[in-house]
Amino acid sequence: MGEPLGSIKTQFGELVSGMEHVVQTLEKKKSLLIEEIERLKREKESPESFNFISDRVKLDVGGCHYSVSLRSLTFVPDSLIAKIARGEVKTEQSKEGRFFIDRDGRHFRHIANFLRDPQNFKVRIKDKNILEQVKKEAIFFGINEQMFSSFSVESQDWLKGIRIHSFSTEHGSYPASNVLDTGLSYWLSETGMTTNQWIVFDFGKKVYISKILIKVDSYECTVKDFTIDTCDENDPYSDMWRTLSEYQAKSGLTCTTDQIFTGLEFKGQYLRLYAKNNWGPGGGSYILITNVKFFGTDL
Numbered sequence: 469m470g471e472p473l474g475s476i477k478t479q480f481g482e483l484v485s486g487m488e489h490v491v492q493t494l495e496k497k498k499s500l501l502i503e504e505i506e507r508l509k510r511e512k513e514s515p516e517s518f519n520f521i522s523d524r525v526k527l528d529v530g531g532c533h534y535s536v537s538l539r540s541l542t543f544v545p546d547s548l549i550a551k552i553a554r555g556e557v558k559t560e561q562s563k564e565g566r567f568f569i570d571r572d573g574r575h576f577r578h579i580a581n582f583l584r585d586p587q588n589f590k591v592r593i594k595d596k597n598i599l600e601q602v603k604k605e606a607i608f609f610g611i612n613e614q615m616f617s618s619f620s621v622e623s624q625d626w627l628k629g630i631r632i633h634s635f636s637t638e639h640g641s642y643p644a645s646n647v648l649d650t651g652l653s654y655w656l657s658e659t660g661m662t663t664n665q666w667i668v669f670d671f672g673k674k675v676y677i678s679k680i681l682i683k684v685d686s687y688e689c690t691v692k693d694f695t696i697d698t699c700d701e702n703d704p705y706s707d708m709w710r711t712l713s714e715y716q717a718k719s720g721l722t723c724t725t726d727q728i729f730t731g732l733e734f735k736g737q738y739l740r741l742y743a744k745n746n747w748g749p750g751g752g753s754y755i756l757i758t759n760v761k762f763f764g765t766d767l
Contacts, residue, residue, distance in 0.1 A: 674737050677734040690719040
């Protein structure tokens with residue numbers, strides 16, 4: 469005979485109860501799994517944890533692929549490129565994990581090279597239009613100030629054909645032309661001429677100069693106060709010369725290395741370096757300048 473109806477109901481009830489327990493257990497595991505997935509997703513997208521995921525950031529800049537370390541991309545912490553690398557600025561990400569940036573990928577190599585080695589970064593772009601485009605990219609990524617303060621755009625590579633147009637005086641053995649040749653010694657003014665001496669540089673065409681480098685040596689006759697003047701005429705004695713900037717060079721043991729003078733906005737063909745006096749309280753009887761280099765580009 470079959471089991472009593474009451475026994476069957478009891479077994480059925482126990483079976484249903486067991487199944488409900490299994491379902492509840494599975495529901496809890498499902499809920500915990502969903503929470504874990506969400507946690508991992510938040511952790512992956514979190515800027516704070518980005519360093520621990522990978523130190524290499526993959527980028528797709530206008531179709532050009534780059535791999536750059538997170539350390540390099542965050543060299544300028546508040547820049548846009550640093551925020552993109554840390555995940556603070558959202559951008560499209562491919563299946564391969566590349567962050568897409570809708571900019572010119574060809575020019576980004578200059579950005580990446582600067583960020584990789586900012587202390588030794590040098591770029592030589594002879595095409596003015598390309599240089600301006602790279603500057604725009606640097607502005608977009610928020611690193612223009614840091615990047616272009618280290619641009620080494622020297623006269624020997626950029627401004628071909630610079631010559632000394634004219635000068636005030638010179639010592640016979642140390643002509644003014646020496647300042648353009650690092651292999652020669654220096655320019656000395658005529659003996660006893662320790663004030664108001666000058667050299668006019670002719671670039672051969674209209675150029676833009678943003679800063680200059682002046683090399684001085686440990687002599688009391690080294691140039692002290694000087695100005696950078698500009699004029700539309702090629703007459704060194706014209707009264708139309710106007711001062712763009714005033715500077716003071718260091719002398720003696722305090723500075724035997726190159727000195728960079730910034731803040732220039734020179735645009736023209738003729739530039740005059742006007743030396744007001746020297747550092748010679750002990751008897752230096754000349755104006756002395758060792759070398760001059762110009763940082764800029766063609767217009």
